[in-house]
Amino acid sequence: MHIQELILRLQRFWADRGCLIGQPYDLEKGAGTMNPLTFFGALGSKPWNVAYVEPSRRPADGRYGENPFRVYKHLQFQVILKPSPAKVQDLYIESLEALGIDLSKHDLRFEEDNWESPSLGAWGVGWQVVLDGMEISQFTYFQQVGGLDCRPVSAELTYGIERICMFLGGYDNIFDLIHGNVTTDDGVFPVTYGQMRQREEFELSAYSFEHANLDLHRQLFDAYEAEGWHLVKDLGHFLSAYEQALKMSHTFNVLDARGAVSTTERPGIIKRVRDLACACARAYLAHAEGASVPADAAGKGGAK
């Protein structure tokens, strides 16, 4: 199946089941969870169903476009269902069937895999979904986001788009995947993932492993942090402040890929991102629900 076909089918499926179809957020981020549609959507009491594609950047996973399985940037398809429906597993299974996977012939398992994002102050419990031995999705019941308990609880489904396409088509190289066909007066031209992205993988890997200016990134990290705190603390602007937290997170990832962050430094840096993200979460909740959220209502803290 072509990548674009897979995306279209997932969007159709979830739209038909009462989800808004969202769009990727136009800032670099490591996972679909960081999109405000999820980060803020999972907070508060209002019902919220949304599905969207999110390109996710993991600078340390970059392989210059040479590794058939690992890439700097991959596509996640993200679904948030709040509150988590009683039949959420069945819904997920139906979505696989909508992709043409006949489950009567495959082995599907939900194996424990608990998710945690220390830089978002978020964690949940759930599974990796394994199809014939291959991990194709993450399935999480959010327990906390932005350091706040989720009430009600959202279910988050994350599909690894390239992986599923490779698996379904039996591809041994991600760059051989077909994104889709370009049809012109002269004929039909299939376009591969490699044509679309291999050069990008090379340049972005080279950038994050070799060329990124470390001093600049350290300065940027500090500057985004200061800007973010000014926005959320002085003005109560949680959306623009949250963007600063996202930029901090990505800047940290670049520094980390360059090996510029020591193991002892790491928790402190992650905490600086988390503190800002958590402040944004509290400000959002105060705005959206009119609730004042004292610091001590910030859940039971940490993974239980």
Place this chain on the structure above:
Amino acid sequence: MSATKTFLLELHCEEIPARFLGPLHISFAGLFSLKFGVTKFEGLYYSPRKLAWVFPNLPVLQPDQTETQVGPPQRMCVDADGKPTLQGLKFAEKWGVDFSAVRFEQPAGKKEPCAVVTLTKPGRPTVELLAEALPGLIAGLHVPKAMRWGSSEFEFVRPIRNLLCLFGEQVVPLTVDGVTATNTTWGHRLFHRQHPDPVQIASPEAYEGALEAAGVVVSVEARRKRIAEQLESLAAEAGGRVVADAELLDTLAEIVEFPKVVRGDFPADFLRLPKEVLVTSLREHQKSFCIEKPDGTDLLPCFLTAANREDDPEGFVKAGNEWVLKARLYDARFFFAEDRKHPLSDRLEKLKALTFQRELGSYHEKTGRVVALTKMLATRLSKDDAHIERALEAARMAKCDLRTLMVGEFPELQGVMGGEYLRHERAHEEVWKAVKEHYRPAGADDAIPSTPMGCLLSLCDKLDTVVGCFAVGLIPSGSKDPLALRRAGQGIVRILWEQAWPMTLADLVETALKVVAPKATKPEAETREALLAFFKDRVAYQLELAKYAGSVRRSTMAVGWLDLLDLKVRCENLSLFSEDPRFASLGQSAKRIGNILKDETPVNDFKADLLVEPAEINLVKHLGRVESQHDLIVTLNHLAELADPLEAFFSAVMVKCDDPALRATRLSLLHRLRQAFLRVADFSLWQ
């Protein structure tokens, strides 16, 4: 016998993590037994989506309850003629009995006889009690990582989606977090693709069979057995045998509801990877077993794993697992090739950037300390300079593999990879084997390294870890031992115990304290004291593992445990007597001696010619034989022969007699006896 019925409860959940299934099953069974007084349940019924218990022989009715009600004094309830008064009649009426049922007794705390009735409440139906108690028992289950779901505040390990609860054929009326109990449940997901309705369970007895028909083997033991059988036959078919892994077998049994073992193949050129890499990669990434040749040497290019269904009609399961595994093995081969582009020793410098522990510094610094320790201890064990130099080489290389790609991917291959890379570099066999095995023993079930050099390296590494951590205040307490120092300490004791090296624990602690001194943040005396207490516990546990009787363990340790060689000899020999009644008697006597000498300052005031009683003269004769003996086993025989004379002594002789000189002599005699005992053990702790 009153009537009984069988009770069945099944919590049908979304997939429960395998590691919680067993503990949750046991913990509920315990709570239930405590409440309902039945301890026997049938089968370990749990699967990824089910936790179920079947308790046979619960009484249908609870036992009758009696209670006693006390009323007014007798004199107010009956008049002079013995007829009931108005007050007496009212009391009977209040409790709904005829006045003839009223007795007169003097209850505790009353000054005169009072009216008393005994009421019998018929026992309640057990089903009512179940309905009342179960929601609390279920909610009260301790879940290590609990979650909430949907809009509810209820917490459990995973969402509960169905509740099956039967007492005999009757549904126990019960609701947990909005889910109401019925006599139905759900089978395997694949089964319900053709059968949309839930599965009816007529009675607890029909439970296991009905689920099997719906595609779920609910007993984990049955699933484990089926997997083991299939593994064996498929491995034989492939011309080999399964590389045994009990933990992996348990895991597979816990993550499938209907097990089907599937065999897959991988390209044979991956067999050039070290065996450990293949076994680890298959286990960690794909929960798969390797197959080795019947002689246990090489692996075959195939693997076995369990699918959660009864067949693989189109070969998708096989093909999918092969596809993923190939990707993983490509990765492993890439790591193996990349790592060998540079000699392992190149990583030594890179260890500077890898923190071992904040206060104790990098792995580079740790390596320096381990080398220093190895040097000090190796020179005591060997006079061969070349051999000592090889031991130091092994110590220098031991941690280098932490900076290799392979160990980055598979941390559990630490040590193994270092050894393998050194072997490929044609290092001396002693060196690569020592590095390869220096993390052993990994636990009580694991062997110590197979070579003396491996043992020495393992000992020095662990000694540095334990002493170093103690020196910066990281001391295990209660259940908190994040750095697994107890396991490391146990490893040190095991190695000394099995190698029988002439080194005392006190000596090792001193040596290591000196080496780690520049990093220490705590006063040395404090650290030393904590370390000795720590090692004493480890030694005590080692004696338990060696299965010595409690009497032997307590009494031998009490007179010294730092020298394991000496302790082991005493334990071995004393064990020959652990059932000997004469030693039990000796124990009693030793206790008496201890009591008598408790308030006495020991004096050497023994004058044999003062003794008068035949029993004491006889005792002195026997004691002399013990004191003049140096062979341990002969000493123990003499000690055994001391038991009767000692008993005779205590029944005939008054130690603290009035004559001060005689008394002093007798006390000195007891003191000598005690000294003779303590050469071997403190027998007062025998019992």
